[in-house]
Amino acid sequence: MKVKYFAWVRERVGKAEETIEPPPTVRTVAELIAWLSSQSETYAYAFEKPKVIRAAIDHAHVKSDAAITGAREIAFFPPMTGG
Amino acid sequence: MKVKYFAWVRERVGKAEETIEPPPTVRTVAELIAWLSSQSETYAYAFEKPKVIRAAIDHAHVKSDAAITGAREIAFFPPMTGG
Amino acid sequence: MTPPVATCPVTVRIQEDDFDIAREIALLTKSRTDIGAVVSFSGICRADEDSANIAALTLEHYPGMAEEEIKRHVDEAISRWPLNGVTAIHRVGRFMPGENIVLVLTASQHRQAAFQAAEFLMDYLKTSAPFWKKEESATGTGWVEAQARDDEAAARWTKS
Amino acid sequence: MTPPVATCPVTVRIQEDDFDIAREIALLTKSRTDIGAVVSFSGICRADEDSANIAALTLEHYPGMAEEEIKRHVDEAISRWPLNGVTAIHRVGRFMPGENIVLVLTASQHRQAAFQAAEFLMDYLKTSAPFWKKEESATGTGWVEAQARDDEAAARWTKS
Numbered sequence: 454m455k456v457k458y459f460a461w462v463r464e465r466v467g468k469a470e471e472t473i474e475p476p477p478t479v480r481t482v483a484e485l486i487a488w489l490s491s492q493s494e495t496y497a498y499a500f501e502k503p504k505v506i507r508a509a510i511d512h513a514h515v516k517s518d519a520a521i522t523g524a525r526e527i528a529f530f531p532p533m534t535g536g
Numbered sequence: 537m538k539v540k541y542f543a544w545v546r547e548r549v550g551k552a553e554e555t556i557e558p559p560p561t562v563r564t565v566a567e568l569i570a571w572l573s574s575q576s577e578t579y580a581y582a583f584e585k586p587k588v589i590r591a592a593i594d595h596a597h598v599k600s601d602a603a604i605t606g607a608r609e610i611a612f613f614p615p616m617t618g619g
Numbered sequence: 620m621t622p623p624v625a626t627c628p629v630t631v632r633i634q635e636d637d638f639d640i641a642r643e644i645a646l647l648t649k650s651r652t653d654i655g656a657v658v659s660f661s662g663i664c665r666a667d668e669d670s671a672n673i674a675a676l677t678l679e680h681y682p683g684m685a686e687e688e689i690k691r692h693v694d695e696a697i698s699r700w701p702l703n704g705v706t707a708i709h710r711v712g713r714f715m716p717g718e719n720i721v722l723v724l725t726a727s728q729h730r731q732a733a734f735q736a737a738e739f740l741m742d743y744l745k746t747s748a749p750f751w752k753k754e755e756s757a758t759g760t761g762w763v764e765a766q767a768r769d770d771e772a773a774a775r776w777t778k779s
Numbered sequence: 780m781t782p783p784v785a786t787c788p789v790t791v792r793i794q795e796d797d798f799d800i801a802r803e804i805a806l807l808t809k810s811r812t813d814i815g816a817v818v819s820f821s822g823i824c825r826a827d828e829d830s831a832n833i834a835a836l837t838l839e840h841y842p843g844m845a846e847e848e849i850k851r852h853v854d855e856a857i858s859r860w861p862l863n864g865v866t867a868i869h870r871v872g873r874f875m876p877g878e879n880i881v882l883v884l885t886a887s888q889h890r891q892a893a894f895q896a897a898e899f900l901m902d903y904l905k906t907s908a909p910f911w912k913k914e915e916s917a918t919g920t921g922w923v924e925a926q927a928r929d930d931e932a933a934a935r936w937t938k939s
Contacts, residue, residue: 457841459909460913460922509844512848513844514848528841528844528909530841530909530911531922531925532906532924532925533905533906533907533909533910533911533925534905534910534911534922534923535838535840535904535905535908535910535911536869536880536901536904536905536908536910540681542681542749543679543753544762592681592684592749595681595683595687596684596687597747611749613681613749614751614762614765615765616745616746616747616751617752617762617763617764617765617766618680618685618709618721618744618745618748618749618750618752619662619709619721619741619745619748619750619769639801640801640804640819641799641800644821648877650877651877652825652876652877653825653827654823655822655823655825656821657820657821657823658818658819658820658897659800659817659818659819660816660817660890660894661804661816661817662815662816662890663808663815663816664812664815665812665813665814665815666812666813717808717810717812730822730898730901733820734820734894734897734901738894
């Protein structure tokens with residue numbers, strides 16, 4: 454699945470998007486954040502405060518317990534500050 | 537004192553303004569309306585529903601019990617419908 | 620330390636000519652960098668006022684008092700909200716459906732103040748500023764009656 | 780007799796270029812006589828965001844999702860209020876103090892619907908549309924933090 458990062462999450466991860474293949478035991482957004490954080494110090498730093506991170510699946514806001522099954526695109530970003 | 541009329545009050549009175557000299561017993565806006573109404577059928581018709589009529593003394597909205605003493609200009613008009 | 624007092628230029632005009640919203644906003648905001656929000660309200664002559672088919676609308680006002688009454692409410696708005704500029708323009712004369720009638724502009728650092736002040740001013744323009752509308756329709760000509768809902772809208776700003 | 784369904788054209792754009800409020804209002808209202816009220820909100824880059832002295836602001840967005848998220852809230856606004864037109868334009872890129880950032884226009888028969896829909900849309904643009912601001916100031920560069928007051932403003936529209 455494709456993962457996108459925005460704002461300071463993007464800066465901390467060091468890239469705007471990538472394609473990942475998490476193991477099938479990773480079923481929710483929270484589990485995906487935990488799995489990414491276990492992969493390297495870079496991800497651990499980007500996701501060090503998981504409660505602050507917002508997520509969207511296929512362009513719709515989701516909560517951290519949302520299932521990632523079938524997602525084409527998952528995005529991680531800080532709270533929005535537009536307008 | 538100068539009296540001004542607006543909207544349908546003006547149309548009913550048949551003039552936009554005039555100078556009147558009510559007797560000294562006429563002390564309030566309500567008394568002025570009653571006195572004018574006693575002067576002719578034209579005024580009686582214009583003020584037939586005194587509760588609907590709004591008044592201003594020297595450009596400030598007033599209630600019907602407001603004193604008219606010292607007023608330079610008194611205006612009568614229906615409820616406002618601008619904006 | 621007390622914050623610096625923001626300058627709040629006020630423009631109140633009653634005129635027959637149309638207004639230019641872009642020009643009025645530019646006058647309010649140009650060479651300023653303390654304004655974060657500008658709300659504009661434009662009131663337009665509608666064809667279907669209360670289901671009657673309006674051919675034209677004539678607006679009469681009380682010269683002198685109209686300007687003073689609007690300015691009083693602008694001052695009240697400035698005392699209630701941190702505003703950086705207010706413009707209120709009310710046209711008088713005869714209007715066809717689609718024509719502009721009234722413009723209120725409010726500028727502030729933050730959007731809530733700008734929105735609330737604009738609503739407050741419009742509610743008072745409707746119920747307290749000495750203007751009267753006369754409608755011309757297929758069924759004749761008549762003065763527009765004041766709406767209870769406008770009095771209710773104005774009443775919600777009364778301090779208890 | 781059911782009232783005729785008002786057409787409500789919707790424009791949602793994300794762009795680097797500035798917008799022209801007068802042009803956008805004209806597009807929304809031209810050759811229509813059923814609109815009585817147009818509210819516009821423009822959000823402008825301020826120099827004094829939270830007391831730091833802003834030299835410039837960079838706005839980043841999530842292409843695709845940003846448009847969809849705004850459209851979802853416009854649809855929600857249309858379902859809540861009798862609107863005759865909505866325009867929402869959000870700029871992205873780098874802005875200097877005084878420059879326009881966002882425009883929301885709402886048109887309706889009556890002013891309350893136009894005011895409320897514009898406030899609703901701005902509250903959701905602030906808290907829900909995927910845009911992020913980065914500030915450049917004398918003390919450095921940093922991402923703007925979300926404001927609790929914006930979440931509270933958006934929460935008041937939640938149906939209970």
